[in-house]
Amino acid sequence: xxxxxxxxxxxxxxxFLKSIKKIYYACIxxxxxxxxxxxxxFKHNTMKILVCISNVPDTTSKINFTEGDTKxxxxxxxxxxxxxxxxxxxxxxxxxxxQGAAVHVATVGDASVExxxxxxxxxxxxxxxxxxxxPTDGFFVARQLAEVVKNxxxxxxxxxxxxxxxxxxxxxxxxxxxLGMNFVNTCIGLEVEGNKATALREIDGGxxxxxxxxxLVIGGQKGLVEESDLRIPNMRGIMMARKKALNxxxxxxxxxxxxxxxxxxxxxxxxxxxxxADNVGELVNLLHNEAxxx
Amino acid sequence: xxxxxxxxxxxxxxxxxxxxxxCEDVFTPEDFSEEQQMMRESVKEFNDRxxxxxxxxxxxxDYGYTEECMRKxxxxxxxxxxxxxxxxxxxxxxxxxxxxxxxxxxxxxSFSTAFGAHTGIGTMPITLYGTEEQKKKYVPKLASGEWFGxxxxxxxxxxxxxxxxxxxxxxxxxxxxxKINGQKMWISNAGFCKLFIVFARIxxxxxxxxxIVENDPENGITLGEEEHKLGIRASSTxxxxxxxxxxxxxNMLSERGNGxxxxxxxxxxxxxxxxxxxxxxxxxVTNYAINYANERQxxxxxxxxxxxxxxxxxxxxxxxxxxxxxxxxxxxNIEDRIAIRIADGNSHxxxxxxxVEEYAVECSILKVAVSEDIQNCSDEGIQIFGxxxxxxxxxxxxxxRDARIARIYEGTNEINRMLAVGMLVKKAMKGHVDxxxxxxxxxxxLMGIPSxxxxxxxxLFAEEKDLIARLKKVFLMVAGSAAQKFGAELEQHQQLxxxxxxILIEIYMAESTILRTEKNAKRxxxxxxxxxxxxxxxxxxxxxxxxxxxxxxxxxxxxxxDEQKMMLMGLKRFTxxxxxxxxxxxxxxxxxxxxxxxxxxxx
Numbered sequence: 054x055x056x057x058x059x060x061x062x063x064x065x066x067x068x069f070l071k072s073i074k075k076i077y078y079a080c081i082x083x084x085x086x087x088x089x090x091x092x093x094x095f096k097h098n099t100m101k102i103l104v105c106i107s108n109v110p111d112t113t114s115k116i117n118f119t120e121g122d123t124k125x126x127x128x129x130x131x132x133x134x135x136x137x138x139x140x141x142x143x144x145x146x147x148x149x150x151x152q153g154a155a156v157h158v159a160t161v162g163d164a165s166v167e168x169x170x171x172x173x174x175x176x177x178x179x180x181x182x183x184x185x186x187x188p189t190d191g192f193f194v195a196r197q198l199a200e201v202v203k204n205x206x207x208x209x210x211x212x213x214x215x216x217x218x219x220x221x222x223x224x225x226x227x228x229x230x231x232l233g234m235n236f237v238n239t240c241i242g243l244e245v246e247g248n249k250a251t252a253l254r255e256i257d258g259g260x261x262x263x264x265x266x267x268x269l270v271i272g273g274q275k276g277l278v279e280e281s282d283l284r285i286p287n288m289r290g291i292m293m294a295r296k297k298a299l300n301x302x303x304x305x306x307x308x309x310x311x312x313x314x315x316x317x318x319x320x321x322x323x324x325x326x327x328x329x330a331d332n333v334g335e336l337v338n339l340l341h342n343e344a345x346x347x
Numbered sequence: 348x349x350x351x352x353x354x355x356x357x358x359x360x361x362x363x364x365x366x367x368x369x370c371e372d373v374f375t376p377e378d379f380s381e382e383q384q385m386m387r388e389s390v391k392e393f394n395d396r397x398x399x400x401x402x403x404x405x406x407x408x409d410y411g412y413t414e415e416c417m418r419k420x421x422x423x424x425x426x427x428x429x430x431x432x433x434x435x436x437x438x439x440x441x442x443x444x445x446x447x448x449x450x451x452x453x454x455x456x457s458f459s460t461a462f463g464a465h466t467g468i469g470t471m472p473i474t475l476y477g478t479e480e481q482k483k484k485y486v487p488k489l490a491s492g493e494w495f496g497x498x499x500x501x502x503x504x505x506x507x508x509x510x511x512x513x514x515x516x517x518x519x520x521x522x523x524x525x526k527i528n529g530q531k532m533w534i535s536n537a538g539f540c541k542l543f544i545v546f547a548r549i550x551x552x553x554x555x556x557x558x559i560v561e562n563d564p565e566n567g568i569t570l571g572e573e574e575h576k577l578g579i580r581a582s583s584t585x586x587x588x589x590x591x592x593x594x595x596x597x598n599m600l601s602e603r604g605n606g607x608x609x610x611x612x613x614x615x616x617x618x619x620x621x622x623x624x625x626x627x628x629x630x631x632v633t634n635y636a637i638n639y640a641n642e643r644q645x646x647x648x649x650x651x652x653x654x655x656x657x658x659x660x661x662x663x664x665x666x667x668x669x670x671x672x673x674x675x676x677x678x679x680n681i682e683d684r685i686a687i688r689i690a691d692g693n694s695h696x697x698x699x700x701x702x703v704e705e706y707a708v709e710c711s712i713l714k715v716a717v718s719e720d721i722q723n724c725s726d727e728g729i730q731i732f733g734x735x736x737x738x739x740x741x742x743x744x745x746x747x748r749d750a751r752i753a754r755i756y757e758g759t760n761e762i763n764r765m766l767a768v769g770m771l772v773k774k775a776m777k778g779h780v781d782x783x784x785x786x787x788x789x790x791x792x793l794m795g796i797p798s799x800x801x802x803x804x805x806x807l808f809a810e811e812k813d814l815i816a817r818l819k820k821v822f823l824m825v826a827g828s829a830a831q832k833f834g835a836e837l838e839q840h841q842q843l844x845x846x847x848x849x850i851l852i853e854i855y856m857a858e859s860t861i862l863r864t865e866k867n868a869k870r871x872x873x874x875x876x877x878x879x880x881x882x883x884x885x886x887x888x889x890x891x892x893x894x895x896x897x898x899x900x901x902x903x904x905x906x907x908x909d910e911q912k913m914m915l916m917g918l919k920r921f922t923x924x925x926x927x928x929x930x931x932x933x934x935x936x937x938x939x940x941x942x943x944x945x946x947x948x949x950x
Contacts, residue, residue, distance in 0.1 A: 115944070129948065168381050175385060285392045288424030288437050288447075291385050 100154040100245060100267075102145045103205060105198050105212035105224065106173055107135035108166040112217065118316045125218075125316070134169055137213025141273040143282055144243060145211055146177045152245070155179055157205065161188040161197045167299065174294035175286035181299045189309040191223030196307035198224065199231040207268065209250070214239050214272035222272075229270035237263055241276025357683045360706040361771045363855060364819055365785045367812075370865040374442065374679030376671055376950040377867055383443055390450040393423060394627075398454025405455040405581040406745055410573065413461050413581045414495075414539040421492015425451060426466055430474060431695055434486035441682035441702075445623045445674065453627035456749025457581035463624055464535035464582075465489070467617045469496025472544045472557060475700050476601040476609050481559060485542060494541035499531035499560075499587055500610050507762050509546075510607045512555055514589065516547035524596055525549070527558065527589040533756075537570055538583030544613075545589070546606045554607045557600030560592060567592040578748035612700060615707045617757045619681070622674050622713035625721040625753055629667040632724050632746050633947045636660060636731045641945055643733075650731070654931075657938030659727045662889075664937055664947050665882040666720040671950050673859035674717065677709040708770050711763040712852045718753035718760060725750045761841075764848035769838060771851070772830060786827030789820045793917045801925060807873060807880070808865050810925055811887050815858050817921040818894055822850045824917055825901045832905055846901040853890035860886045878940040879949060885933045895922045 110116075110130045117126040134142065148154040158173040159182040160166055170181040182205075184197045202210055210229075215222035229236030241260070242253030250269050254261045255276065271277075286294075328336045340347045358368060379387070397416050398405075404412040420426055429444040430436020448466075452459035470489045473481055488494040505512040514529025527547050534543075543560040562568055571586030601609055637660060640651035650656050681702050688698035703710070725747040729736030736743040754760045775782035802809040826847045830837055837844065864883040868876040895918065902914045941947055 168385065171381065172385060172388070175389075285396070285423060286385065286389045287422070288386065288389070288428060288439075290424075291382060291389065292437060294385075295382065 100148060100152065100208045101206060102148060102154050102156050102209045102211065103202055103207040104138065104142045104145050104156060104158045104173070104178065105210065105228075106138045106142070106158050106160040106169065107213065107216035107218070108132050108160060108162050108169040109135045109216050109218040112136075116318065118318075122315050122317065123313055132166070132169055134172060135213050135216045135218075137215060137217070137274050138211075139213075139283055140275055140277045141211035141213060141271065142173055142176060142178065143284055144273065144277040145209075146284065147278070148209075148245065149177065149179075154209075157182060157207075159184065159198055159201050161186060161194045161304070163187055170299055171294045172286060174297045174299070175290040176284050177290060178297075180297060183299060183301050184304050185301050186304040190311045191221040192227055192310040193307055195224045195227035195231060197304050199228045200305050201302070202228065202232055202234075209245065209267060209269055209271070210234070211243075211271045211273050211277075214274045225270050225272035232268075232270070235265040235267075235269045236272070237265060237269065238272035240271045240273045243271060243273070243277055357680060357687070359779055360680075360704075361708040361774045361780045363709075363858065364771065364822055364851065365781060367816065368858070368862055370862045370869070373676045373859065373862045373866060375863040375866055376675055377863075377871075379442075379446070383446055386443060387446055387450055389423065390425065390447050393420065393425070394451055394454045398451075398458050402455060402742060402745065405457040406739065408573070408575075408580045410538055410581055410583045413457055413583065416458055417461055417465065417495060417539075418492050420451065420462065421490075425462075426470075426492050427490035429466060430470065430486055430490040434474070434482050434490060436486070436490045441685060442675065442678045445620065445678040448620045449623040449626045449674075452624035453631045455581070455745075456579040456628075456752065459624050459628075459749075460535050460579045460582040460752070461495075463617065463620060464497060465495050465540075467620050468498035468613045469536065469540070469542070469544065471616055472498070472600055472609050472613050473559060475612065475696055476557065476605070477559070478597075480597065481600070485559060489542065495536050495539055496542045496544065497534050497536040497540040497587075498613070499534050499543050499545040501533050502530060503532055507759055509610055510555055512546060512548065514545070514547040514555075516549045516556060516558065516594070518549070518596070519593075522596065524593045525558065525599070527560065527592040527594055529589050531587045531589075532571075533574070533584055534587050535582055535584055537585035537587050538573065543568075543587065544600070545594075546610055547589075549603055552604050554604040555610070556603050557606040557609045558594050559598040559600060560589075560594050576752075578745070578751050580748075612704060614757055615703050615710045618710040618714035618763065619674065619677060619703075619706075621753060621757045622670065622710075622717040623678075625717045625750070626667065626670050626674060628746065628750065629663070629670060629717075629721050629724045630947050630950075632721070632728045632743065633660070633663045633667055633941075635742055635746075636663060636728045637941050637946055639735075640731055641942055651938070651942040654935070656731060657942075658934050659731055660941060661882075661885065661934035661937035663724045663727055664941050664949070665885050666724060667947060668879065668882045668949050669856045669860040669886045670713075670717040670720055672863040673856050674713055676859045676862070677706055677713060680709070681706050708767050708774070708851075709855065711758070711767040711770070712855050714757060715760045715763050715767070715848075716852050716856050718750075721750045721753060722747075761845070764852075765838070765841060765844045767851055768826060768844050768848045772826070772837070782823065782827065785819075786823040789823045789827065789917075792820070793824070793913050797920055804926065807868055808861055808883070811861050811884060812865075814887065814891065814922075814924065815854065815861065818850070818854050818857070818891065821894055821898045821918060821921045822847065822854060824914060824921070825850060825898055828910075828914065829901065829905055840905070843901050843904050846897040846904075849897045850894050850901075853893055857883075857887045857890040878937055881933045881936045882949075884928050885930060885937065888928055888930050888933075891922050891924070898922070 109132060111133045114130045118124060119126045145156045149156050156178045157180045158170060158178045160170060161184045166183065170183060174181055182201055184201065188194045212225040226236060226238060237252040237254055239255045240252050241255050244251045248267050250265050250267060252263045252265065254263060326339065358366060397419055401412060424437060425447055427436040428439045428447050432438035451462055473485055489496050500509055502512045502514060514527065516525040516527050518525055527545060529547060541562050543562060545558045545560045546555045547558060548555050567590040569588045574584040576584060640656050640660060641649055643650045684705050685698045685702035688701055689695060725743060729743045729747055732741055732743050735741050738744060771780065774780045802813045804810055829843055833840060860883045864876055864879045867879065873880065898918045899915065902911060902918060906914055
């Protein structure tokens, strides 16, 4: 055997060749380990984003109430992803595509909200979570979502700054408070590098640039992305949405803090009065005495 | 998409005229799956964002924008819906492909034509007749929108008589390729396509042959200037000239002389898809008209409150509802038939081909009915808009111009009317539909004592369904007697065939409308379907009037003396209501509902 090896190896001694072999095996083992380690580090470093979705009536819906004006009449109403949430979802998709984030979506609602969740999956979210209860007030919803955030270990939570149905606007703030996470509301721009987020916030008459560490809750709106950036689910995405997980979790016990007593629609517009352009006196008279605007 | 095959026997093509259909056996838009609803929303969003919002670009003949939108449609997967998965398509069922076609088509006739020409007659001849190599080579590119397709059948001297084309294909001496020479015209997508499906004659063959020809200007292919058209202005429509264009022999589609068959079968699919393409246009035009009628005030009153306007709006909505009902009924029949054939061991290709061919009668019926409905709808839409409707500023003007082509392409409505009856008679001769038995029974009934049985009128649609059954007798009486009288000569009597066809069309549309509504009334309640019930009744009333007129016209054209008297008596009996509906009240009910909703909200 030795002679054979010597024959084939020429100038190299057997010991030298044996040591090379050991180094080779050590490298293989180490590479495997480092590969595993790298994967684990990468997995850990992959930003985990939760986008909170509200299932709201389409903006063109006819608004009516039932049960003595205490409940919204959903008859014939088409539901969509809350527009402020959709800006957040699109921004999350950019993070996923450019920085390798994992995007989950969550909502509080009964089975009727699932088409809206599936649309989010068709747009590209990886997984959906439905908290199986009918949403009541902002505090209740925030408690439910906070539980999902806590259990899911999310780095970034994006919710719309308000939903366009009841215009609550409380959920992201309460959620951040319950979780002890940083919070930026009315967010119109967001970048994340490592553990640090740079957020642009709309303030009266201008913009504010903030830096915050993750984990972070964002109350997002238009500006995170523009309307033209919103995605139309493509056909393949729609077909794939069927195969993605839509996990249903049971709600935690969390009492509502408010109850809807009554809804009222704005009074119907009265007839328009046209005032002759030369008759400024009559205009002032109407504005002062009738409209009581001046 | 998996197709649930009904365990019950599915009605064969054309059989509706002799058989009664249970409402539970028809598919309706209310049966769309959640996935199909999501597809619909996606397509609507694309249409609103990319097509409707840029209507002016289409009207100003921005062909580049049409191409750009086609590319975007490709990115979203809309071009690959009907393409089998093995060729990088989505392999969805026939209903889903109809759905995409319907909702993508309403923003602009220009885009609708480009989409239809590419996905239908530009792609389907290869998926339906191509060899494995041809499909692998070309279909993925067409499905993704990397390449666009066009269909070269029509020539200056060969329109409706498509098999009379003069374009030739000559085999080279070494037998490796054909040289194509000829002129094709009205070629949609010619300006930006990469692939032509070309029909040419080899030698003195009786029938033309299909070829796949890549668009290469270096290979003797030149294009004429863009045609300036009444409508679909941004659909690229040019002449294509082939001058010694070399086509490898392996690019022959199917077999030599099979071109006419390919052309006709591609058109069957094209016809039902064209009908679908006209549906959302009707819905959109109706919506514009309702919105305007609610806003526009004359005599200090919104014009929607005037009976003259209500009547128009109600008819527009009703015809739209009928078109949708009939199209999806037929689409599901086709989908099920394809699934049955696949289950029976047919290849997907063959199953699809035969599945659609089976319902060729219905495809022609739908093409005629819906293309005429969109024309009437946009015409009345202009009328409701008044002077504004005549202006380019409003969408009515372009809708009206765009609608006009639908009565011409995919076989003119005149050809399709005659085809519908002609194909039905052929089916009867092949034994696929038993027309003779029921026609003989009608003949006997004419000579017998009329039945005094009356249905239980308290049951929803009892009277209407009884009437539908009698209207079918009108068709059997007119077409059966005419066929008996003229035999093979029948096809020479085009006016008579056209009248019979109108009867056939109205029966299919009215029955589909009633079946859909009956099914929905059973599951959602009659109260929830009150307006739809009114629309089904109104449609039937109009159908009965027309059938009366066409039946009379037909009978008088070929029958005389006692025979004529007997048939006219039969016609009267078969088209008689026991309780006439108050159509003014029906129209008012429908118009009031859509005015209150400020839109057409029925599907």
